[in-house]
Amino acid sequence: MTVPADPAVRTVPEGRPIPAVLGADLEVPVRGGRLVPYANLDYAASAPCLEPVSAAVAAALPAYSSVHRGAGYASQLTTARYEQARHTVRAFTGARPGDAVVFTRNTTDATNLLARALPEGTTVVVFDTEHHASLLPWADTVRLAPPAFPGEAVRAADAALAGIDGPKLLVVTAASNVTGELWPIAALAHIAHRHGARILVDAAQLVPHRPLNLTALDLDYVVFSGHKLYAPFGTGVLVGRPDWLAEAPPYLRGGGAVRAVHGAADTGATGAGATGAGAPGTETAGAAEIEWHDDPEARHEAGTPNVLGAVALAAACDALTATGWTALVREEERLLTRLRAGLAGIEGVHELSLWGPDHPRVGIVSFVVDGRTAREVAEALSDEYGIGVRDGKFCAHPFVRHLLGGVRDGGCEDGTASAVRASIGIGTTAEHVDRLVEALRELVSRG
Numbered sequence: 001m002t003v004p005a006d007p008a009v010r011t012v013p014e015g016r017p018i019p020a021v022l023g024a025d026l027e028v029p030v031r032g033g034r035l036v037p038y039a040n041l042d043y044a045a046s047a048p049c050l051e052p053v054s055a056a057v058a059a060a061l062p063a064y065s066s067v068h069r070g071a072g073y074a075s076q077l078t079t080a081r082y083e084q085a086r087h088t089v090r091a092f093t094g095a096r097p098g099d100a101v102v103f104t105r106n107t108t109d110a111t112n113l114l115a116r117a118l119p120e121g122t123t124v125v126v127f128d129t130e131h132h133a134s135l136l137p138w139a140d141t142v143r144l145a146p147p148a149f150p151g152e153a154v155r156a157a158d159a160a161l162a163g164i165d166g167p168k169l170l171v172v173t174a175a176s177n178v179t180g181e182l183w184p185i186a187a188l189a190h191i192a193h194r195h196g197a198r199i200l201v202d203a204a205q206l207v208p209h210r211p212l213n214l215t216a217l218d219l220d221y222v223v224f225s226g227h228k229l230y231a232p233f234g235t236g237v238l239v240g241r242p243d244w245l246a247e248a249p250p251y252l253r254g255g256g257a258v259r260a261v262h263g264a265a266d267t268g269a270t271g272a273g274a275t276g277a278g279a280p281g282t283e284t285a286g287a288a289e290i291e292w293h294d295d296p297e298a299r300h301e302a303g304t305p306n307v308l309g310a311v312a313l314a315a316a317c318d319a320l321t322a323t324g325w326t327a328l329v330r331e332e333e334r335l336l337t338r339l340r341a342g343l344a345g346i347e348g349v350h351e352l353s354l355w356g357p358d359h360p361r362v363g364i365v366s367f368v369v370d371g372r373t374a375r376e377v378a379e380a381l382s383d384e385y386g387i388g389v390r391d392g393k394f395c396a397h398p399f400v401r402h403l404l405g406g407v408r409d410g411g412c413e414d415g416t417a418s419a420v421r422a423s424i425g426i427g428t429t430a431e432h433v434d435r436l437v438e439a440l441r442e443l444v445s446r447g
Contacts (some may be wrong), residue, residue: 001311005412018327019319021048021230022426028386036386039432043174043228044364044423045390048207049312050230056315057233057308067307068256082307085314086297093203093222093239094213100242100296103235103310107204108133109236110223112201113188114141117248122167125197127153127158128398129178129354134171134202135398144201149355150184157188161195168197171276174206174222178396178403178421179353180364183208188329189218189251195362198241204228209332209362214239226309230315235309257302262289332363335424335433342437343367348444352403352419361422366394367405369444374418379444383438386434390421 027035040048060081064075067082075163086101095101104110115137120126124138129146142160147153157170174185185201194198198220204213207224214222221240226233237387238245250257291300320328340357343349348370353359369377378391393400422436 015322016322016424018323018331022051023048023055024251024427030386031383033352038378038425039385039387039435041422041424041432041436042388042390043362043425043428044180044205044206044394044421046232047230047425048229049232050319050426050428053231053233053312053315057312060311061310062306066161067305078307082310087238087309088314088317089239091335092207092212092321094211094215095239096215097403099214099240100238100245102238102245102297102300103305103313103421104223104238105234105306106227106236107202107223108223108236108281110236111200111202112137113238113251114221114223114240114244114304116251117300118169118248118332119167119244122169123164124169124171125164126171127156128402129176130171130173130396131177131202131204132395132397132400133199134173135396138171138419146354146399150187150215150359153189153336154187158191158195160190161197164195164197168192168195170199171202172199173202174212175203175209175364176354176399177205177364177394177421178366178394180205180423181353182210182360182362188215189220189313192220193218200240205362205364208320208330213357224410224429226313226316229316230311230319231309231311233306233312236312237313246294246298248300250292250301250302252302254302254392257299259291259293261291293398294438314373332424335428335430336363336365338359338430339365339422339424339433342433343440346437346441349440352400354399354403363421363428364421365402366400366419366421367417369440371447372443374420377420377440381436381439382442385435387436387439389436390423392418393420 026038028035030323063074063077065072065078067075067079070334071074090101092101102113102115122140124141125144126135126138126141127146144160149157161168161170170188172183172185172188174192175182189199194231200223201219202219203222203224205228206212208229211221221238226235226284251312264412271313278283303409343351343365350368352366368374374391378389381389404417404419
């Protein structure tokens with residue numbers, strides 16, 4: 001059967017206008033019962049859906065069906081859309097031709113998948129500035145203190161990797177989810193490879209704001225989530241070298257990950273419960289002999305995948321690429337400069353930073369307000385001004401405590417030892433930024 005071109009795929013000229021987000025006209029209640037336009041400044045947690053993403057999902061829904069093994073037209077079309085999404089993500093990340101693109105639930109899931117696939121005895125080097133998704137999955141780690149400047153990060157990684165024998169992996173963020181600061185991932189990749197190590201880059205906070213080219217940066221693995229990339233449909237991705245993934249046990253065991261399963265009648269096996277290695281690429285489990293897929297994408301995507309999540313993620317990648325990064329970055333820099341200048345002009349508001357105010361960053365700003373907990377500030381912004389921000393430790397507890405001077409009491413729930421985070425993206429306006437600055441000025445003036 002010949003499957004026609006996907007009607008959801010459109011050729012769009014380079015440099016189109018920045019696409020709109022759903023919910024741009026959302027109104028929310030504030031104290032006194034009024035409705036005001038919502039100022040969403042919480043993009044770093046989850047970004048709203050782009051209109052082209054919603055359209056791509058709507059176009060895929062009428063023919064939604066099973067993937068990979070169906071003979072019917074709808075199944076073939078859905079399979080084509082799913083595999084096209086894989087190619088789109090590969091192009092978006094600048095991956096090498098042979099790199100695996102494995103769809104997962106989110107960045108955390110993708111990182112844990114790689115953790116399961118590490119060769120035996122692998123030591124992981126990770127900074128205490130990382131999100132918990134990068135900090136916690138590893139069995140054997142060397143944790144490095146927050147570096148005082150980018151060059152110290154490179155030197156610390158160099159020294160740590162030099163002292164490790166056997167397989168090793170350096171894990172680092174591309175852009176901090178707390179401060180937005182950009183990390184020297186190209187230099188860190190060079191250091192890792194000089195010591196025979198590999199590097200995993202958490203790009204969850206980078207890809208909504210800046211282009212990423214895995215090949216040019218010489219990265220081994222990258223992970224990120226659709227819900228931070230204007231595709232909130234429950235998909236993440238692991239992109240990178242296929243060999244560790246192809247040699248590792250399947251992340252999940254089930255349909256799709258296997259080429260064949262032979263029972264006792266096929267193999268003559270007896271007994272129950274014994275598990276061991278059979279022929280290359282096979283495993284014996286009780287009375288069954290299992291032949292796993294060699295292809296790492298099939299091997300680690302057992303079960304029915306999140307097809308619509310993959311379609312959405314690919315649509316977001318296409319939309320950002322078609323818009324052109326120059327326009328996106330220019331608009332973000334304009335709003336970020338406006339936000340940071342406004343906060344700096346309020347006595348008692350202090351922006352958090354690891355490497356100082358002049359270090360390059362994406363549209364994320366965390367701050368504290370003298371005399372008020374982060375929770376008090378966030379609730380007041382929402383209840384009185386219709387502004388959505390995030391408060392807490394942002395799943396980066398060691399890093400936030402470091403930025404706050406080592407305070408160790410309290411937790412995210414009550415706002416102590418925590419900060420407020422404002423994050424911007426497509427859909428953020430100058431009015432949103434100005435409203436936040438003026439609201440904070442009013443809150444501070446109340447004492």
